[in-house]
Amino acid sequence: MTAIIIGASSGLGRALAVELASRKQPLLLVASERRDVEATCADLRLRHGIDARALGMDLAGEADPSARVLAALEGMPPATSLLLPVGVSRRDDDFSLDAGAIGQLLAVNLHAPLAIVHGLLPALLESKGTVVLFGSVAAQRGRGRNVAYAAAKRGLTSLAESLRQRYRTRELRVQLWQLGFLRTNLTHGMKLPLPALAPEDAARRVVDRLGKGSFERYLPSWWWPIIFLIKRLPWFVYRRMKD
Amino acid sequence: MTKSARGYALAETRLTSFDRQFAADARVQQPDRYRLLGALPEHQPYVPRGSGASYVAASFGNGATSQDMSQFNRLLAFDGERGLLHVEAGARIADVERFLIAQGWYLPVAPGHPAASIGGCIAADVHGKNPARDGRFSNWVEAIELWLPGQGALIVSPDEHADRYAATFAGFGLTGTIVSAVLRLVRAPDAFVVRRVPVKNLDEAAQVLREAANVPLLYGWHDARPGHFGRGVIRVGLEADAPVKRGRVLPDLPASIEPTSIQRWNRLGISAANAWLGYRWCRPGESRVALLDAMFPLNGARNYFAGFGKDGMVEAQWLVPNTRFTAFASALTELVNKSKPRISLVASKLFAGEADGLAFDGHGIALAIHVPSPAQSSQRAFLDALAACAIEHGGRPNLIKESTLQADTVRRAIPDFEAVREHLRSFDSEGRVQSELTRRIHL
Numbered sequence A: 001m002t003a004i005i006i007g008a009s010s011g012l013g014r015a016l017a018v019e020l021a022s023r024k025q026p027l028l029l030v031a032s033e034r035r036d037v038e039a040t041c042a043d044l045r046l047r048h049g050i051d052a053r054a055l056g057m058d059l060a061g062e063a064d065p066s067a068r069v070l071a072a073l074e075g076m077p078p079a080t081s082l083l084l085p086v087g088v089s090r091r092d093d094d095f096s097l098d099a100g101a102i103g104q105l106l107a108v109n110l111h112a113p114l115a116i117v118h119g120l121l122p123a124l125l126e127s128k129g130t131v132v133l134f135g136s137v138a139a140q141r142g143r144g145r146n147v148a149y150a151a152a153k154r155g156l157t158s159l160a161e162s163l164r165q166r167y168r169t170r171e172l173r174v175q176l177w178q179l180g181f182l183r184t185n186l187t188h189g190m191k192l193p194l195p196a197l198a199p200e201d202a203a204r205r206v207v208d209r210l211g212k213g214s215f216e217r218y219l220p221s222w223w224w225p226i227i228f229l230i231k232r233l234p235w236f237v238y239r240r241m242k243d
Numbered sequence B: 001m002t003k004s005a006r007g008y009a010l011a012e013t014r015l016t017s018f019d020r021q022f023a024a025d026a027r028v029q030q031p032d033r034y035r036l037l038g039a040l041p042e043h044q045p046y047v048p049r050g051s052g053a054s055y056v057a058a059s060f061g062n063g064a065t066s067q068d069m070s071q072f073n074r075l076l077a078f079d080g081e082r083g084l085l086h087v088e089a090g091a092r093i094a095d096v097e098r099f100l101i102a103q104g105w106y107l108p109v110a111p112g113h114p115a116a117s118i119g120g121c122i123a124a125d126v127h128g129k130n131p132a133r134d135g136r137f138s139n140w141v142e143a144i145e146l147w148l149p150g151q152g153a154l155i156v157s158p159d160e161h162a163d164r165y166a167a168t169f170a171g172f173g174l175t176g177t178i179v180s181a182v183l184r185l186v187r188a189p190d191a192f193v194v195r196r197v198p199v200k201n202l203d204e205a206a207q208v209l210r211e212a213a214n215v216p217l218l219y220g221w222h223d224a225r226p227g228h229f230g231r232g233v234i235r236v237g238l239e240a241d242a243p244v245k246r247g248r249v250l251p252d253l254p255a256s257i258e259p260t261s262i263q264r265w266n267r268l269g270i271s272a273a274n275a276w277l278g279y280r281w282c283r284p285g286e287s288r289v290a291l292l293d294a295m296f297p298l299n300g301a302r303n304y305f306a307g308f309g310k311d312g313m314v315e316a317q318w319l320v321p322n323t324r325f326t327a328f329a330s331a332l333t334e335l336v337n338k339s340k341p342r343i344s345l346v347a348s349k350l351f352a353g354e355a356d357g358l359a360f361d362g363h364g365i366a367l368a369i370h371v372p373s374p375a376q377s378s379q380r381a382f383l384d385a386l387a388a389c390a391i392e393h394g395g396r397p398n399l400i401k402e403s404t405l406q407a408d409t410v411r412r413a414i415p416d417f418e419a420v421r422e423h424l425r426s427f428d429s430e431g432r433v434q435s436e437l438t439r440r441i442h443l
Helices: A011-022 A034-048 A065-072 A099-126 A147-166 A199-209 A223-232 B034-038 B093-102 B118-124 B162-168 B202-211 B267-281 B291-295 B302-306 B322-339 B377-392 B407-413 B417-425 B436-440
Strands: A002-006 A027-031 A052-056 A079-084 A130-136 A173-179 A215-219 B009-016 B023-029 B046-049 B065-068 B075-079 B084-088 B141-148 B152-156 B177-184 B191-199 B217-222 B232-240 B285-290 B313-321 B345-352 B363-372
Touching: A002 A011, A002 A099, A011 A027, A011 A034, A011 A079, A011 A199, A027 A034, A027 A065, A034 A052, A034 B034, A034 B075, A052 A065, A065 A099, A079 A099, A099 A130, A099 A147, A130 A147, A147 A173, A173 A199, A199 A215, A215 A223, B034 B177, B075 B093, B084 B093, B093 B118, B093 B291, B118 B177, B141 B162, B152 B162, B191 B202, B191 B217, B191 B291, B202 B217, B202 B232, B202 B322, B202 B345, B202 B363, B232 B267, B232 B345, B285 B291, B313 B322, B313 B377, B322 B363, B322 B377, B363 B377, B377 B407, B407 B417
Parallel strands: A002 A027, A002 A079, A027 A052, A079 A130, A130 A173, A173 A215, B023 B065, B046 B065
Antiparallel strands: B009 B023, B075 B084, B084 B177, B141 B152, B141 B177, B191 B232, B191 B285, B217 B232, B217 B345, B313 B363, B345 B363
16 A cells, blocks of 8 residues: 655655654655655665655656656555645745746646646545645735745645545545644744644644545644634735735 | 755754853754755855764854754665665664664664764764774774765765775864765674672773773773762673663653753762762672663763753863873872862773874773863863873873863874864865864864
8 A cells, every 4th residue: 555755855745754654654755856765765664664665756847747656656555645745935936936937836836746646546546545735824815925836735725625526535535734834944944923843743643644534624723713814804904914 | 044046044043062161153054855965055164963962062153054964864775684784974873773773783883972973973983882892983984975065975985085084084074074874783782781890999990991891881980079089880891691671761862951050060969979879889790781771871861961050061081091091090189189170970981092183092091071160260270280181191182072172282182183184174175164163173
């Protein structure tokens, strides 16, 4: 029963790999640079005795990334979980990017997850598996920064809804985690307005819920009332908020 | 926080050395992918940082960006037939030993602090529980992968780039960032039988140490109070032929320890602790100790280190040649009886290696002396007098331990220091690798 992690080189993706390996799950780890995931695979094989494979792939440059994922799965147990903690953001994503840079952000944050879900759907339906998508609290309402990133992450929310509308939970579980701050390189050194969760803690909660229905949740859960309020702020109030 | 377009972030963080003698606001990069090892701008001073557990500020300070290697902590390959482990430099020594022991192997040279990183062990060329038998960490390293700024990865070994390989041990990061290493292992014993041999003074301790030179575990603890100086016990560990059930498993000692609000190691505290330890330890006997507990005795010393309070401590460690040790022990006893410093602990070890480069080695006895509140004038005066006494008797300092050593003292103690410095800097001609340690001793 293989779990596939797209974006497994660091942060939440690597923590998910460690957590799943500790539960003896065979893994296919995908990241832009093969050496990063190869090192993690070697470590997990040695520490946990699992089958772990590495696939290096430039998600921004692949027209059909799912084809290579499917090829890499050959000989492994059936895929039952597809986790997509992949994401890239830029500080200058504030309407100052050119079209090429916007395309790259959309490719990694939206096109690649969508295309990989499409390509692996038959296998996941056959195993009655789980798709795990990761949105962001930063994408709950549009802001003057993280423009393309948030648009892509909102697209994932739509993708999760589409999957849930199309397939019943007993056919395919679809889980969408809206992530708050995590202590990763993305937030390294930032003065955050709210506490950040360790990737290991986030990974444990995600893996605990794998196979337990379809849902959209906030991680940590205390983000839910905050986002609830933010979404209901009158526009004239919201547009004055800068962070 | 600053963030560059090259994909790395810097955190502004307050860092403190383990002995609490130096603290600084430092910029810390935390690469979590190989690509980010080369992300720092050219010409920017930097220093690799393992777990930050060293007594001295070897991984931060002096305007350098600390390159935190803690995410590079993976096991890359293990050969259970030949006894070889390829491991990333940020892996912590206790985690590595735990994995190895489960496979029936272990690395015989490990420092007392379980959080020390593999890269740190190489960069300081640390010693273990019996350096006279097992030598230094360098004895157990087959090859190292370095990251050279502007050049990329380089494998060094006795056969490839041998000069840089040799200089990397006790090179304090100057020869390049240590990324991974291939370690040579030995079969792990089931446990140790540790025999206690009480000694009346340091001279007697030296005799016991020399007689037991070839055992896997060998070190002494000594009372350092005036009038009792040198009294103690030598712990002689032999391989046990049956496993021992571990009692309460202590958590690993963290890299930094929150100090107590008051200094516990005042004269009363030291007196009480020494009396209790003397009563418990200073009598013949033996006990069976699990391998991991024997390798990392500092796990039981969390309260001890916290007890130094905000003033912290200094560990002065000097290695005095065998031929001069009796005279040194006598002079040191006299110095302690006269100046009456507060010393919370003295530990002794036997060495039998060559003092090459800046490594802490030689043929002799090493004493590690814990001095609380070293900023106090009387305590500092004792440390200065200790250094003078040790140098007078041919002593060699452990640069990774004592943070009060100044450049001139180091040069008097290590006569070829300048030549070694020039050699090390030839690998870092721009002088990019900087830290409080390199500033203080003018490395």
